[in-house]
Amino acid sequence: MYLHKELETMSRPEIEKLQLERLQATVKHCMNSPFYKKRFEENNLSPDDIKTLDDLRKIPFTTKQDLRDTYPFGIASVPLEKCTRLHSSSGTTGNPTVILHTEKDLQEWAKAVARCLHMVGLRPGDVFQNSSGYGMFTGGLGFQYGAEHLGMLTVPAAAGNTKRQIKFITDFGTTALHAIPSYASRLYEVMEEMGIDPRKDTKLKTLVIGAEPHSEEQRRRIEEMLGVKAYNSFGMSEMCGPGVAFECTEQNGLHIWEDYYIVEIVDPDTLEPVAEGEVGELVLTTLNREAMPLLRYRTRDLTRVLPGECPCGRHHKRLDRMKGRSDDMIILKGVNIFPIQIETILLQFKELSTDYLITLETKDSNDDMTIDVELNDMFTDDYGRLQSLAKEITRQIKDEILVTPHVRLVSKGSLPKSEGKAVRVKDLRKTF
Numbered sequence: 001m002y003l004h005k006e007l008e009t010m011s012r013p014e015i016e017k018l019q020l021e022r023l024q025a026t027v028k029h030c031m032n033s034p035f036y037k038k039r040f041e042e043n044n045l046s047p048d049d050i051k052t053l054d055d056l057r058k059i060p061f062t063t064k065q066d067l068r069d070t071y072p073f074g075i076a077s078v079p080l081e082k083c084t085r086l087h088s089s090s091g092t093t094g095n096p097t098v099i100l101h102t103e104k105d106l107q108e109w110a111k112a113v114a115r116c117l118h119m120v121g122l123r124p125g126d127v128f129q130n131s132s133g134y135g136m137f138t139g140g141l142g143f144q145y146g147a148e149h150l151g152m153l154t155v156p157a158a159a160g161n162t163k164r165q166i167k168f169i170t171d172f173g174t175t176a177l178h179a180i181p182s183y184a185s186r187l188y189e190v191m192e193e194m195g196i197d198p199r200k201d202t203k204l205k206t207l208v209i210g211a212e213p214h215s216e217e218q219r220r221r222i223e224e225m226l227g228v229k230a231y232n233s234f235g236m237s238e239m240c241g242p243g244v245a246f247e248c249t250e251q252n253g254l255h256i257w258e259d260y261y262i263v264e265i266v267d268p269d270t271l272e273p274v275a276e277g278e279v280g281e282l283v284l285t286t287l288n289r290e291a292m293p294l295l296r297y298r299t300r301d302l303t304r305v306l307p308g309e310c311p312c313g314r315h316h317k318r319l320d321r322m323k324g325r326s327d328d329m330i331i332l333k334g335v336n337i338f339p340i341q342i343e344t345i346l347l348q349f350k351e352l353s354t355d356y357l358i359t360l361e362t363k364d365s366n367d368d369m370t371i372d373v374e375l376n377d378m379f380t381d382d383y384g385r386l387q388s389l390a391k392e393i394t395r396q397i398k399d400e401i402l403v404t405p406h407v408r409l410v411s412k413g414s415l416p417k418s419e420g421k422a423v424r425v426k427d428l429r430k431t432f
């Protein structure tokens with residue numbers, strides 16, 4: 001069943017008892033993973049060394065680089081024949097990251113998402129529309145299976161095609177919508193153009209927003225525009241996808257499901273735990289994953305654990321909204337992008353110099369990326385040649401990062417030079 005009242009309202013001692021049992025079982029299971037077996041041997045560690053929750057700190061961190069180094073299946077703790085799905089990050093420059101799932105993992109994932117949606121009042125009878133990309137984006141299938149598990153009528157609209165998206169909302173009586181915050185603004189703008197008043201002409205009452213950082217002001221603005229309650233949803237592909245942490249109706253921090261994850265917040269430089277309530281990097285250990293458990297995974301997301309109890313009665317810790325990243329990952333249109341992916345492509349063009357600037361901007365409620373890149377000394381003013389060069393660069397970058405940039409070729413020396421480390425990314429997006 002989707003209602004996990006006994007799991008949601010466990011006391012702290014009950015949560016911690018369950019966590020220790022699951023942690024010990026997870027660590028034992030990880031010895032089936034060639035990667036973890038080697039890691040433990042190299043560190044003279046054995047699963048028997050994990051006697052308390054604090055012993056977790058004896059285990060080294062797992063990083064995105066570890067996932068890349070063991071591409072595609074080297075971290076798995078089960079044979080491939082037991083897996084029924086994989087999700088992969090975008091990109092071909094360097095190894096993408098791959099996450100494997102067994103059938104049981106997929107069921108647990110659906111249950112976790114259903115628990116989140118149930119927590120904010122969604123029930124069978126609601127119509128749930130999902131504007132995430134499907135395929136490899138975990139926001140697609142993740143919410144799809146979770147919403148179905150809860151028993152709602154689901155509309156797998158997928159990303160884009162905003163007018164059709166709005167027609168679905170009005171015609172199918174959509175009551176709950178999953179959209180990233182920047183896309184929620186785009187939807188409102190197109191509704192206005194179409195003469196649709198979301199408060200009067202739709203049945204929308206709940207929005208699930210996440211996948212990119214956003215402010216409290218942005219949330220309130222979305223709520224006001226669309227006449228809904230909007231709940232922050234946090235997840236990441238390495239932890240399955242959505243369903244990791246979610247706001248309850250108090251809208252005051254995201255409960256992280258501690259029967260699924262152990263939370264640590266560490267200083268990203270020293271990797272030591274920060275003081276209680278302070279901001280640091282979120283580190284997560286999975287507690288019920290079969291195909292690919294991850295121990296002490298450095299998420300690179302910056303947040304803190306909110307102090308105090310939540311009035312809703314759940315004792316699972318609450319994360320503050322994400323404050324940023326401890327690496328240079330950009331999230332644009334719900335897609336994760338590393339500047340190095342763009343740089344690698346640019347470097348392949350002999351016509352270009354090594355200087356470029358990525359600008360992120362909000363134009364007409366659309367978030368966009370412009371890449372200004374300097375031509376090398378062989379500058380030409382042959383418009384046709386420059387146009388076809390820009391087109392080819394655009395195509396290759398789109399293939400790599402999935403979003404379409406505007407590429408502008410500029411003459412050598414025209415980009416501002418900064419002292420020391422060059423500023424490669426300027427983020428001018430409106431956050432509300």
Ligand code: COA
Binds near residue numbers: 138140163332334335
């Ligand atoms: N969700 C839904 N629709 C989105 C979107 C998002 N995150 N980002 C952009 N779109 C819409 C645009 O509004 C546009 O539709 P419209 O012109 O009818 O309004 C359409 O998608 C194409 O966007 P555009 O910006 O022109 O194209 P692009 O090539 O740069 O972007 C996308 C390509 C949209 C396919 C890509 O950004 C994408 O798949 N985003 C979704 C990512 C996602 O779902 N992440 C997981 C969330 S949990």
Ligand code: AMP
Binds near residue numbers: 321
């Ligand atoms: P992905 O693996 O594509 O699902 O992307 C996961 C990343 O998206 C996380 O590590 C965060 O950086 C970001 N993210 C997901 N949910 C949120 C959220 N609610 N607020 C801010 N950032 C988020």
Ligand code: ZN
Binds near residue numbers: 249255
């Ligand atoms: Zn709560």
